[in-house]
Amino acid sequence: MITIPELKLIAILVSILLIPPLAYGEYLGSIAVDISYTNGDRADYSSISMKVYQDFSKTPYKEIEAISGNPFNIISLPTGHQYKIVVYANGMSSGVGYVTLQESQQDVHINIPIPGGMRLNLFYNDGETPISSALISLKSSDNKTWVDGITDVNGRTVRFWVESTTENEHYTVDVKIGKHLLYSYFPLVLQPGIPQEIKIVTPWQAKFSSLVTVQLFNQQGKTVSISEGSFAVDLLSESGEKILQSKVNQIGEADFSNLKVGDYVFRAINLNDNSEWGRSSVTIDGTKTNFSILKNQTSVPIVQPTPRPTISSCNCVAFRLDNVQDYWLDNVQTKIIDTFAQKNTGITLGVIVKVFGNDSKLINDVKSKVASNTTIEIGVNGWSFEDFTSYNKTQQTMLLHQSKDKITSILGVTPFVFIPPFGKINNDTFYAMDKNGFTFDSAITGTSPPALLSDKIHNIPATVFTGYTYLENGTLQSITNDNIINGIQSSMQNYGFAVVTLNFQDYAANNGTRKENAPDLDKISKIQSLLDKVHDKGFRIATLSEVGNILSKPPMPSWIKDSANSWSEGNTPKGEFLKSIEYLVKEKIIQGLPASTSELKTMPDWVKHIAKWWSSELISDDEFINGIEFLLKQGIIN
Incomplete structure (x- = not known):
């Protein structure tokens, strides 16, 4: 009979026999993965992840959610096996490499497609009326969000450069108006190396043609009568701005027509004492035409909104070159910077700091221009072009701190301008900026710092975009200099200044299928001509911080x-x-x-x-x- 100690000994012997051979005869090695685009440029690693498969297994041996550099060293791999390394960019399966690991250190080179550029153009269901201030999210097939943005007055987003799609993969665009209206557009297929304009027609009406009726009910649940007073209903935006007012009729109803879809507040006013009688938050989407407001328990006085300040004008135009980074079309980036430097004209460079500092050609050019030309300004375009609003105050402070330190270390200048990725910013961002000495942001229009920081941080948003746009017949056309000048003049009237954004990808030569790392000299000439036209119109060209300084100047005594x-x-x-x-x-x-x-x-x-x-x-x-x-x-x- 086998005793209990003998059973334990047998179990130990069996467990030893079942230990994989690695414990006895295998050694560990590593694979350095070098990733390039198909045009030979080193790939940006900020959006890259990997899966590593061993031999014929269909289950990943390792999953790497984010790589810290390019090349990237995959360590602790048992030698004597074949490895399949799949590279994902923006969640898209983009390239694969195979290595039979026999030595302690081996290399593999993997090519992935060039990123594609997309700008979204959003319209109501008539296909002609643009949707402004809509929030958009770009998601990959695994439902991960890669890009967030907001549309301008023409229904356009900034241009996003993300990994092109492969067979059986696509992007999805979520379009949101307010908190409750959501439309998903898919499949979105993106070609490599080409700036595409994506036209999205939503199912929403530009204006809700049906009559919208609001009924007022007293505390007894009955519609108000003339004996209870004289009433009106205000239509307010989500932010509380008054849009329309309609008088309440004899049967306790107020009517509205031709409303845009979106989130609103109906506020009932007792005109006898100018008090708020009640309110109701609603979503106008075409499915409901009757709404009701119940009486408040207590009377609430109406506070008149503070009038908007008079626009002060500096009569100046700032140019902003976004997404400056190592290797990616660096010949094009330097050519654009040289164009401004040669004309001694101001431009602010938005640097993606994590991927800036190793490209000696780009760094030396920027460093020499900054040292010799006070019109070239450096701004931070994010650490790795992340959505700052998805981080807390401490994390945002750290991101800006390390961005500022790295820029100062590389270029010898201290940045004061923050260009938030996707134009998104919140109060935590403003506090993080103040903590790190940033005094200017170039976020979306309508973004303001909290009252305590209003005299320290100034917003100079992008107001004019370059690149391409859709014509009414659906064809794609480059935005002309005359269009840009018109946009500048309109911005002057609305804001007292203009900020023109440039995407260097729009100025790269194209061989018919992809962007090349060479400037398109005709398009560069277009920049030169634009600068001349701006001067001829009598506008002053300045950097973002100069615009902010002018606008924030105290009045002349x-x-x-x-x-x-x-x-x-x-x-x-x-x-x-x-x-x-x-x-x-x-x-x-x-x-x-x-x-x-x-x-x-x-x-x-x-x-x-x-x-x-x-x-x-x-x-x-x-x-x-x-x-x-x-x-x-x-x-x-x-």
Whole structure:
């Protein structure tokens, strides 16, 4: 009979026999995976994951959700086996490599398709009316979200560059208006290396043609009567902005027509005492035409909204080059930067910091331009082009901190401009910016910092887009310089400035099937011509921070003009007027000089003409400031 100790011994012997041979005869090795696009450029690794299969197994031996570099070293692999390495970019199966691992370190090179560019164009069901301010999410077949964005007034998103689709794979676009209207568009197939314009026609009506009726009910559940007072119903946006008002009739109803689909608030007003009688949040989607409002338990006074501030204009245009990064079309990136530098014209470079710093050609070009040309500005376009709003305040602070440190280490400059990926930003982002000394953001329009930070951080959003657009007949056409100039003029009227975004992919040569790492010289010439036209229209071209500084300048004190007039007429000494200029520098009304600039002593007498013209209203405040600023920077006033 076998005793219990003997049974334990047998179990130990069996377990030893079942240990895989690795424990006795196999060694561990590693495989360095080098990933390139099919055009030979090194691949951006920020969106790449991998699955590693051993021998003929259909179950992954290793799954790597994100790689930390390119090449990437896969470690701790038993030697003596064949490995199949599948590369995924943006969730798409993009390339595969095979290695029979016999040594401690072996290499494999895997080609993946060039990313494709897409810009989404959203329309209501008539196919002509664009949908503005719609939220979009781009998802891969595994339901992972890779891109979030928002449409502009023309229903367009910024251009996204993501991995092209392969057979049996596609993207899905979720379109959302407000919190409750959702439409999914699929399958979206993306070709490699080509900037595609995707037209999406939603099932929503541009305007809801049916009459929408709102009924008011008192606390007894009956419709209000004339004896209870005089009432009206306000239609408010989600943010509380009043859109329309309709008087309540004798049977307790108010009617609205031609409403756009979306989320709204109906607010009932007692006109006798101007109090809020009740409210109801609703979604207008065409499926319901009757809504009701129940009376509040207590009367709520109506608070009048704060009037919008008058738009201050700097008459300036900023150009923004987004997604600057190593290797990807770097010849095109440097050519665009050179074009602005040669014209001594301002441009802000939005750098994706994680994938910036190893491409010596790009780095050396940017570094030399920044060192020799004050019109080239560096901004942070995210650490790895992530959606900052998906992170908490601490995480966002860390992302900006490491981005700022890396830029400073590589280029020797400190960035103050943050260009949020996908244009998305929240209050945590503003606090993270303040913590890291960022004073300007270029997010979507309508985004404002919280009150405590409103004097520290200024929003200069993108307002004009370049590239391609759809015509009414559905054909694709490049946006002309005249279209861009019209957009700039419209932006001036609406915001007092314009920010024009450039995507370097739009300016690459195309061999008919894919983008090449060479600039299309005709398109580069188009940039040069655009800059000339902007100058000819009398607009000033500036960097994003310069625009922000101009717009945030304190108002001109009236006594400064009095001082200029008095000096120009010989009633006060030159020293008194120089003190006025010192004040303008100290208060940052004159930009680009240290606030410590003081004890000005020298100024030519002919400057009296400028002072006289200004005090006589022959030139504007901006013209006067620009003139004095120029004289200070040139050392003519010192």
